[in-house]
Amino acid sequence: MGVGLVHRAVAHRARTRPDALAVVDGSTRLDYATLDAAADAWAAGLTAAGADPGTLVPVLLPRSARLYVALLAVLKCGAGYAALDPRWPRERIESVLGQLGGPVLVTDSGETAEEASGKWFGPWPVWQPPSGFDEFANAAATHGASGFHAYDGPSDVPATVFFTSGTSGAPKGVVSPHAATTRLFTAEGPLAFGPGTVMLQAAPSSWDAFSLELWGTLTTGGTCVTAAEDYLLPDTLRELIDTCGVDTAWLTSSLFNLFTEIDPDCFRGLRGLYIGGERLSAAHVGQFLDAHPGTRLFNGYGPVESCVFATVHPITAADCAAEHGVPIGRPVPGTRVHVLDEAGRECPPGVTGELCVSGAGLALGYLGDPDLTAARFTAHPSSGIRLYRTGDHGLKDADGVLHFTGRTDRQVKIRGYRIEPEEIEAHAAELPGITHCVAVPVPGQLGNYDRLALFYTSAAETDEDPVLLRRSLSLRLPAHAVPDVVRRVRRLPVTANGKVDRSELLATLDG
Incomplete structure (x- = not known):
């Protein structure tokens, strides 16, 4: 079998x-x-x-x-x-x-x-597929x-x-x-939902979080409740808790922050809430813990290359004061997380290195791209086991709990979506009138990135309409990757070492 x-x-x-x-x-x-x-x-x-x-x-x-x-x-x-x-x-x-x-x-x-x-x-x-299920209900009966x-x-x-x-x-x-x-939903792990669990399904089907909501429920005997709207709102969450008995849910940290601000009572009735996708806001986490002491709150971390989560952390009030923010926790079943230095050696506790993941959660690779697969999925220098190099920096504390400290490249998370600025730049560069462009994530008040700006130069004397350029990008990119701000500049400023000065460009947004 x-x-x-x-x-x-x-x-x-x-x-x-x-x-x-x-x-x-x-x-x-x-x-x-x-x-x-x-x-x-x-x-x-x-x-x-x-x-x-x-x-x-x-x-x-x-x-x-x-x-x-x-x-x-x-x-x-x-x-x-x-x-x-x-x-x-x-x-x-x-x-x-x-x-x-x-x-x-x-x-x-x-x-x-x-x-x-x-x-x-x-x-x-x-x-x-057929339109209904009545004939299958009869067969099942x-x-x-x-x-x-x-x-x-x-x-x-x-x-x-x-x-x-x-x-x-x-x-x-x-x-x-x-x-x-x-491997995520075994009985000994933090995602052992089981019969009686009623979980909300609201993530887009193309996300790996969709697997958490759907298969985490159906492989363990729980009930999956569908949110009909494209975008989850507090009222919808409240209604499905009240009418369908939803007791478990997943939210990106951005949505969690928003819900906590505008309708903190919408979570009432949940037994468990999983959040993540971006660095958590300690202030919002603390507010939630104060308001809902009976709800277990978890921070989930992991790249899609390790399917949903590589680590999970049950959050306590003490975590809100942690030096590097709320910890990302310990590995889920069938998974190991290694903190490696530049030479590929395991870092001792308290020393920052690249977070690398091994175990049953790893993807087989990138579709049709063996070169990228070979570059990101490598062998551990000493043990030879297969690793995925996340590009994230982190450390392991003396208790074995993992902490996220930043990225090694330009990849960012915005509203829970993984964004490669190079993808936006590649599509924008193909549009008529654009000579040079750079996509810049815009920091928010909480230390995360809350929107994306595209700055571009043009050979034409007259301004191309940024609204039309943004509309053109919306025909090529999913909604979450379309820049929130598109702005024409006379030149792209550079730093002393010749790189684009993103700080100077971001400063223009304040005007």
């Missing part, structure tokens, strides 16, 4: 607790038996459409029960899925589809398969066997591809295996 397979863990729950509530999506309620039966039936259709073991299948559906079943069906085929955000610009979707080169696109466009196949990248074969034999091989095969910002301008695909997800 394929130990560590996502769909096998869900099927186990369907066998042992078939009537337990698995998914809530508005008026749609799926128990585990219905969820598994529907996924079996859809997997049979996908297999006939070419979704074979080892293939990568793009899925373009809005957040919904139908999306969850489609993803589970892809995994049952032995294929890996790439969940694409329908809000992405068409150019980005086409770029991603071109990289995947999969056998079929799963979508629900409301068109015929023939019409939909011509809408996207080339003559793409389309498979549209009679305990009918589907006859479909789900993939049952090793768990180190691709389960999903997460697309994130890339320095070349093209989205970067991170290929993650089943074991990277299932």
Whole structure:
């Protein structure tokens, strides 16, 4: 049996607790038996459409029960899925589809398969899932066997591809295996949700946080509750706590700060709240702990290359006064975090180095980019084990708790999204009228970056309209990567060593 397979863990729950509530999506309620039966039936259709073991299948559906079943069906085929955000610009979707080169696109466009196949990248074969679940509920009630034999091989095969910002301008695909997800939710770890847990699903499906919300729930026997709106608001969180019994949630630190400021009571009823994605605000954390002493608050840290979290820290009031901010904690099950100096040696406690991750959570690599894979996934100099070099700086204290201290490159987190300024610059440089440009993250009051500015020069005598330039970028980039400010300058100032003076550019924003 394929130990560590996502769909096998869900099927186990369907066998042992078939009537337990698995998914809530508005008026749609799926128990585990219905969820598994529907996924079996859809997997049979996908297999006939070419979704074979080892293939990568793009899925373009809005957040919904139908999306969850489609993803589970892809995994049952032995294929890996790439969940694409329908809000992405068409150019980005086409770029991603071109990289995947999969056998079929799963979508629900409301068109015929023939019409939909011509809408996207080339003559793409389309498979549209059925519209309802009643027939599968009946099959589940009679305990009918589907006859479909789900993939049952090793768990180190691709389960999903997460697309994130890339320095070349093209989205970067991170290929993650089943074991990277299932290792998170073992009984001895801080993410052992289990039956009775009711978790909010609000993250975009293209994020690895989506795996936390969906598979963290469904592989452990909990209930996944869908937030219908594209952007989570405090009122929505409050309503789903009150009406659906949501007791566990994940928020980026930016959203956590915002909710704490405008509606601190919206968290009432949660048993556990996971936050992260950026450095935490000690002031907001302290305010939350004072207001909600019965809610366990966790800081989760990890790059997408280690799927969701590499470390988790249960936050206490004392952490708000820590020298380097709220700690990022200790490794999750199946994961080790190494602090290495420039020579690749393990740093002693209290000494800062690069945070490198090893273990079952590591991605298989970057889709179609063996050079980048070889550069970022390397061998430990002494033990030879496979490492991912995060580019983050940090240290381990005398108690073995890890602390984040900064970055080694230009990559930043803004509103929880990983941003590569080079990606924005590459797209902007292709626009007519721009001769030189630089993307600069703008620091906020809390020490994080809260927006992105693009400064550019032009060969034309008249000003190009920055509004139009920003609109052009919105057709190429996902919404979170579109600069908040676009400004034309006569020149890009430089420092004494000839590098662009970003501080001088940021100073112009104060005017």
